[in-house]
Amino acid sequence: MTRxxxxxxxxxxxxxxxxxxxxxxxxxxxxxxxVAKLAESLGVEVAFYQSNVExxxxxxxxxxxxxxxxxxxxxxxYTHYGYALKDALIDARVPVVEVHLGNPxxxxxxxxxxxxxxxxxxxxxxxGWRGYTxxxxxxxxxxxxxxxx
Numbered sequence: 001m002t003r004x005x006x007x008x009x010x011x012x013x014x015x016x017x018x019x020x021x022x023x024x025x026x027x028x029x030x031x032x033x034x035v036a037k038l039a040e041s042l043g044v045e046v047a048f049y050q051s052n053v054e055x056x057x058x059x060x061x062x063x064x065x066x067x068x069x070x071x072x073x074x075x076x077x078y079t080h081y082g083y084a085l086k087d088a089l090i091d092a093r094v095p096v097v098e099v100h101l102g103n104p105x106x107x108x109x110x111x112x113x114x115x116x117x118x119x120x121x122x123x124x125x126x127x128g129w130r131g132y133t134x135x136x137x138x139x140x141x142x143x144x145x146x147x148x149x
Contacts, residue, residue: 004069023128057078071089086119089116095139096116100124
C-alpha cells in the first residue's frame with residue numbers, strides 16, 4: 001500500500017494554543033485525525049511525526065525513506081534555515097509537498113524565504129489545516145499517476 005510521511009517541525013505540537021489568528025484553533029492531533037480519515041478514503045497509509053529538533057526530523061526521514069512514496073512537511077521555523085532537513089528530504093528521493101498553516105507572505109519579511117521550496121513539488125500556504133488534506137490529495141494523485149512504490 002502507498003504510504004506517506006507527514007512531518008511537522010518546531011512549535012507545531014502546540015497548535016490550538018499558538019496564535020489562533022495565524023495557525024487556527026485545531027490541535028495537531030485533530031489535524032492528524034482529519035488527514036488519517038482522508039488517507040483511509042484514498043486507500044493510502046500515513047505516518048505522522050513532529051519534533052522541535054531538526055536532527056529528529058532527519059532521523060525520521062532516514063528511518064522511513066525505504067517505505068514511503070512521498071512526504072508532506074511543515075518545517076516550521078526550519079523553513080528558513082533548515083539546510084540539513086532539506087538535504088534529508090532530497091536524499092529520500094520521493095516527492096515532497098511543503099505546507100504552512102498561515103501565509104508566510106503576509107507576515108514578517110524573514111518568513112518569506114524558504115530553503116525547502118526549490119526541492120518541493122509545491123507549497124500550500126494560508127489555508128490552515130486544509131493545507132494538509134490538500135497536500136495528501138495532490139500527492140496521492142501524483143504518486144498514483146506515476147506508479148506507487
